[in-house]
Amino acid sequence: MADLFDSATSATSNYGAESIEVLEGLEPVRHRPGMYIGGTDETALHHLVAEILDNSMDEAVAGFANKIDVTMNADYSVTIADNGRGIPVDPHPKYPDKSALEVIMTKLHSGGKFGGNAYKVSGGLHGVGLSVVNALSEKLVVEVARDKKLWRQEYSRGCPTGPLELVGNVSNRRGTSVTFLPDAEIFGASAALQPNRIYRMARSKAFLFKGIRINWHCAPEVLGEGEATPPFAEMCFPNGLLDFLNYQVGARATVNRRPFAGEAELAGDEGKVEWAVTWPEDENGFCYSYCNTVITPQGGTHELGYKSALLRGLKEYGEMANVKKAAGITGEDMLSDACIMLSVFIRDPQFQGQTKDRLTSAKAVRLVESAVKDSFDHWLSSDPENASALLEYVIDRAEARKKKKEEKVQARKTPTKRLRLPGKLADCSQAAAEGTEIFIVEGDSAGGSAKQGRDRFTQAILPLRGKILNVASASLDKILQNQEIKDMCEALGCGVKENYKEENLRYEKVIIMTDADVDGAHIASLLMTFFYQQMPKLLENGHVYIATPPLYKIAVGGKNYYALDDDDKDRLLSKVVKGNQKPEISRFKGLGEMSAQQLKETTMDKKNRLLLRVMIPSANTEEGKEEAFETRRMVERLMGKNPETRFKFIIERAKFVDDLDI
Numbered sequence: 001m002a003d004l005f006d007s008a009t010s011a012t013s014n015y016g017a018e019s020i021e022v023l024e025g026l027e028p029v030r031h032r033p034g035m036y037i038g039g040t041d042e043t044a045l046h047h048l049v050a051e052i053l054d055n056s057m058d059e060a061v062a063g064f065a066n067k068i069d070v071t072m073n074a075d076y077s078v079t080i081a082d083n084g085r086g087i088p089v090d091p092h093p094k095y096p097d098k099s100a101l102e103v104i105m106t107k108l109h110s111g112g113k114f115g116g117n118a119y120k121v122s123g124g125l126h127g128v129g130l131s132v133v134n135a136l137s138e139k140l141v142v143e144v145a146r147d148k149k150l151w152r153q154e155y156s157r158g159c160p161t162g163p164l165e166l167v168g169n170v171s172n173r174r175g176t177s178v179t180f181l182p183d184a185e186i187f188g189a190s191a192a193l194q195p196n197r198i199y200r201m202a203r204s205k206a207f208l209f210k211g212i213r214i215n216w217h218c219a220p221e222v223l224g225e226g227e228a229t230p231p232f233a234e235m236c237f238p239n240g241l242l243d244f245l246n247y248q249v250g251a252r253a254t255v256n257r258r259p260f261a262g263e264a265e266l267a268g269d270e271g272k273v274e275w276a277v278t279w280p281e282d283e284n285g286f287c288y289s290y291c292n293t294v295i296t297p298q299g300g301t302h303e304l305g306y307k308s309a310l311l312r313g314l315k316e317y318g319e320m321a322n323v324k325k326a327a328g329i330t331g332e333d334m335l336s337d338a339c340i341m342l343s344v345f346i347r348d349p350q351f352q353g354q355t356k357d358r359l360t361s362a363k364a365v366r367l368v369e370s371a372v373k374d375s376f377d378h379w380l381s382s383d384p385e386n387a388s389a390l391l392e393y394v395i396d397r398a399e400a401r402k403k404k405k406e407e408k409v410q411a412r413k414t415p416t417k418r419l420r421l422p423g424k425l426a427d428c429s430q431a432a433a434e435g436t437e438i439f440i441v442e443g444d445s446a447g448g449s450a451k452q453g454r455d456r457f458t459q460a461i462l463p464l465r466g467k468i469l470n471v472a473s474a475s476l477d478k479i480l481q482n483q484e485i486k487d488m489c490e491a492l493g494c495g496v497k498e499n500y501k502e503e504n505l506r507y508e509k510v511i512i513m514t515d516a517d518v519d520g521a522h523i524a525s526l527l528m529t530f531f532y533q534q535m536p537k538l539l540e541n542g543h544v545y546i547a548t549p550p551l552y553k554i555a556v557g558g559k560n561y562y563a564l565d566d567d568d569k570d571r572l573l574s575k576v577v578k579g580n581q582k583p584e585i586s587r588f589k590g591l592g593e594m595s596a597q598q599l600k601e602t603t604m605d606k607k608n609r610l611l612l613r614v615m616i617p618s619a620n621t622e623e624g625k626e627e628a629f630e631t632r633r634m635v636e637r638l639m640g641k642n643p644e645t646r647f648k649f650i651i652e653r654a655k656f657v658d659d660l661d662i
Contacts, residue, residue: 079177260277330401511545
């Protein structure tokens with residue numbers, strides 16, 4: 001105890017004025033990057049690009065730029081250039097020994113967006129974007145073309161490496177160009193900006209502002225083999241959010257035959273609002289909102305105002321049409337599965353946090369609701385057939401909601417409730433979900449081997465009979481009637497869609513185990529499509545895996561080896577066959593051909609097996625939402641109702657197939 005007291009006394013005596021550290025300039029950013037960009041992971045890394053791109057977009061929204069060039073360079077640096085006014089380069093009144101450009105680059109909370117004179121509306125509000133990117137870049141070069149002169153200055157880790165230089169006279173150029181390379185000391189040596197994420201980010205900005213043309217360039221050196229990102233693209237969308245909505249919805253059938261889309265000025269010269277919404281028949285919707293071209297993944301007051309306008313408008317239309325049931329509809333009935341795009345441009349917006357995840361400006365509710373309501377009333381009254389179809393759809397959803405609520409009340413009144421499990425499920429004996437796993441197995445034969453080879457304490461087996469229903473092209477009623485799907489839902493216990501409850505999930509891992517052939521891959525695709533559309537949280541939270549059973553058994557020298565595919569077989573043969581040995585190679589036609597011991601040893605034993613985790617991106621960031629867009633489009637393209645898109649996909653990739661067993 002005395003030693004502890006002496007140690008504490010010593011520590012206290014060493015704590016004096018000299019212990020208080022003062023971080024100057026941009027040092028706080030390098031010490032605590034998470035406070036400014038949310039962390040140092042891949043999402044934060046790409047947030048640097050968003051900060052610079054938002055500055056150029058602010059110039060466009062203010063009416064001073066109509067073109068932005070986004071370039072991915074061969075060294076993985078990024079250049080963003082606009083044809084706006086250009087950052088001022090004359091001496092700053094408060095710091096006469098520095099240019100205004102250097103002040104903006106090296107001091108937090110500096111910029112032209114505080115007084116309201118330079119920008120009426122903007123995405124950057126705190127004056128930290130450009131300086132933060134500068135602080136976290138190994139190298140940054142800024143060029144300004146202003147008053148027919150070109151200026152240039154270079155920086156490293158937030159500090160200028162030389163003075164602002166006059167490069168020369170220019171007659172056909174104006175605006176600001178920023179080239180930066182993120183600092184490996186901050187983000188890690190292996191971290192690198194990804195062309196596909198930056199391309200999608202640029203494309204989303206082009207959708208958000210009708211007057212802007214964004215040119216994308218990418219050095220061929222950074223595009224991987226088979227990369228879907230184009231090396232060059234010109235992006236300009238004259239219909240704005242309507243083009244964005246049509247791009248996302250694609251060929252999906254909708255309740256309404258035409259979207260409700262438009263734009264309106266906000267009262268009091270506060271800005272404007274643009275929107276586009278439709279109601280898909282598959283009820284797989286989304287809501288993507290933006291304020292001053294900055295994504296708001298957690299919504300906010302602009303979403304509240306918009307949704308209120310739509311709900312009020314439809315209820316009033318139902319009242320005028322003498323549809324009594326319209327009075328009972330709610331926002332959830334009408335909008336929880338709609339496809340919504342919303343963008344507002346307002347003065348002095350207030351956000352929750354530096355990363356601007358949620359708009360909190362109280363005035364936005366009233367302004368947006370007032371601006372949208374009249375347009376929606378006109379849209380409904382101008383097309384009674386369209387309006388009636390939407391109203392009928394929403395009333396049906398309201399009736400279904402009420403029926404579910406009644407069933408829940410009745411269930412609570414039941415004195416005892418026995419957990420119902422499908423009869424063919426071989427459950428594990430451990431009651432708690434932690435550490436348990438369920439294998440969804442193709443066929444009864446494979447299911448029998450799996451049941452014999454499993455660890456009965458932690459591993460459950462659910463055999464499926466053949467291919468399950470393709471839920472991407474089926475109605476909800478048909479999905480709920482499918483016995484294989486009902487068995488899966490009962491075994492997992494977590495519910496589907498809005499009724500999904502993570503705490504009710506009965507197993508920690510859900511493992512898809514199918515044959516290592518084309519049919520097996522098809523069944524795995526159908527299962528992943530089901531989880532993606534009906535239980536997306538199961539994928540987001542990392543519960544779904546794919547087992548990797550071997551395709552070949554190689555017997556040589558009295559030992560057995562297993563190969564996953566042809567490449568693995570060739571690798572093993574070159575490694576284990578010695579001299580004149582003749583290996584015996586057999587190919588498994590399916591899991592049912594494997595003995596329980598073989599299946600356990602190769603595919604189910606936690607010490608030996610290889611599992612592939614299936615994940616989908618979280619839509620809590622701009623980059624994540626873009627990835628979610630692409631994931632949804634790919635699922636619809638390959639698994640949806642339109643066979644032509646699947647056929648086109650197969651034809652386009654036929655050159656990559658060496659041998660197709662038909």
